[in-house]
Amino acid sequence: MVDYDSAKEFWEDKILPWEESRYSAIGGLSPLSWTVRRRLFKAVGMVRERMDKDSRILELACGSGHFAGHLRGACSSYFGIDIASKAIEEARVRVPESTFQFAAGDVLESPWPAADLTIFLGLTDWLNPPELNRLFQKITSPEILFSYTEAGTLNPYRLYRKLMDSPEEHRFDHAKMYSSPFILGLISDFGFKADTVVAPTVANPGGLIWAVRASAEQSAGR
Numbered sequence: 001m002v003d004y005d006s007a008k009e010f011w012e013d014k015i016l017p018w019e020e021s022r023y024s025a026i027g028g029l030s031p032l033s034w035t036v037r038r039r040l041f042k043a044v045g046m047v048r049e050r051m052d053k054d055s056r057i058l059e060l061a062c063g064s065g066h067f068a069g070h071l072r073g074a075c076s077s078y079f080g081i082d083i084a085s086k087a088i089e090e091a092r093v094r095v096p097e098s099t100f101q102f103a104a105g106d107v108l109e110s111p112w113p114a115a116d117l118t119i120f121l122g123l124t125d126w127l128n129p130p131e132l133n134r135l136f137q138k139i140t141s142p143e144i145l146f147s148y149t150e151a152g153t154l155n156p157y158r159l160y161r162k163l164m165d166s167p168e169e170h171r172f173d174h175a176k177m178y179s180s181p182f183i184l185g186l187i188s189d190f191g192f193k194a195d196t197v198v199a200p201t202v203a204n205p206g207g208l209i210w211a212v213r214a215s216a217e218q219s220a221g222r
């Protein structure tokens with residue numbers, strides 16, 4: 001196993017092969033890819049259904065812009081941030097339209113533009129609890145769409161992670177799992193009301209949440 005010194009070094013090495021193994025036509029045949037592809041397509045559908053075309057979207061941990069590529073015509077502006085500059089270079093090629101902007105940086109350190117919706121798929125898995133708190137503290141948009149992973153002790157996904165990850169739980173190269181009550185509690189602590197779009201199951205440990213800031217919900221009369 002390679003001994004990485006930082007999350008940036010880890011992701012510069014991992015993200016493009018990971019995307020190839022999940023999103024390419026050949027990678028899509030792998031049994032590991034369907035949950036990630038389903039998550040992407042479900043999330044794209046939710047954005048198209050729930051957001052106006054004049055909304056501003058912020059995507060954290062955007063990778064090389066796979067999600068962004070599906071948002072053409074669905075928003076007035078899009079800003080994606082990822083720690084891996086290799087992924088950002090590729091995102092700029094994949095989605096060159098001027099309304100789509102990309103920046104390389106750590107989401108916990110970089111400034112973010114104002115947005116109506118903040119999206120993060122596959123990011124909570126790589127942040128420890130204090131980092132997750134810092135992430136939620138930074139969010140200013142009235143709505144959020146994000147994923148998390150919850151797998152029971154006997155779920156085969158846990159074995160897969162054991163084989164793949166560094167043994168140190170809190171390190172950047174060890175994937176985290178969070179229980180649904182923990183995630184729902186976090187959302188509520190930060191003043192959001194959660195709508196569980198996809199609940200984690202044994203076959204698919206990935207959860208997807210749409211959350212609306214309680215004050216935004218009141219002013220929209222929902």
Ligand SMILES: C[S@@+](CC[C@H](N)C(=O)[O-])C[C@H]1O[C@@H](n2cnc3c(N)ncnc32)[C@H](O)[C@@H]1O
Nearest residue numbers: 011015061062063082083084106107121122126
């Ligand atoms: C599992 S991939 C998911 C990529 C993409 N969101 C998707 O669903 O296809 C995790 C992504 O998080 C990014 N990432 C991890 N930690 C980050 C951080 N602190 N700041 C910015 N990006 C980060 C990685 O570079 C990688 O692109």
